[in-house]
Amino acid sequence: MHNSHSTQILALVVAVAWAIASAKGAKGRLRTLLVIVGLAVAGLGVGFVIGVRSENTAINLMILTAVMSAIVCILANRQSRQGRVQRK
Numbered sequence: 001m002h003n004s005h006s007t008q009i010l011a012l013v014v015a016v017a018w019a020i021a022s023a024k025g026a027k028g029r030l031r032t033l034l035v036i037v038g039l040a041v042a043g044l045g046v047g048f049v050i051g052v053r054s055e056n057t058a059i060n061l062m063i064l065t066a067v068m069s070a071i072v073c074i075l076a077n078r079q080s081r082q083g084r085v086q087r088k
Helices: 006-022 025-050 055-081
Strands: none
Touching (some): 006 025, 025 055
């Protein structure tokens, strides 16, 4: 039996692990994790609204928003390490 979300979940785990590993310091890792989880929850909520309570649509949108936020965090962490983004 093949889970239809198994490849998506694998991509999610890899992206989140990479985003957390690329963050600088404990605060940066926590901030990255909170951003990803927050956007995943928002994606789940929007997915339920759009999908008229369809579980499949909600899960797909949750995974999509989590992976996209992880990719954005990776890029932001990379730029901050190169000194392009100055945080106060």
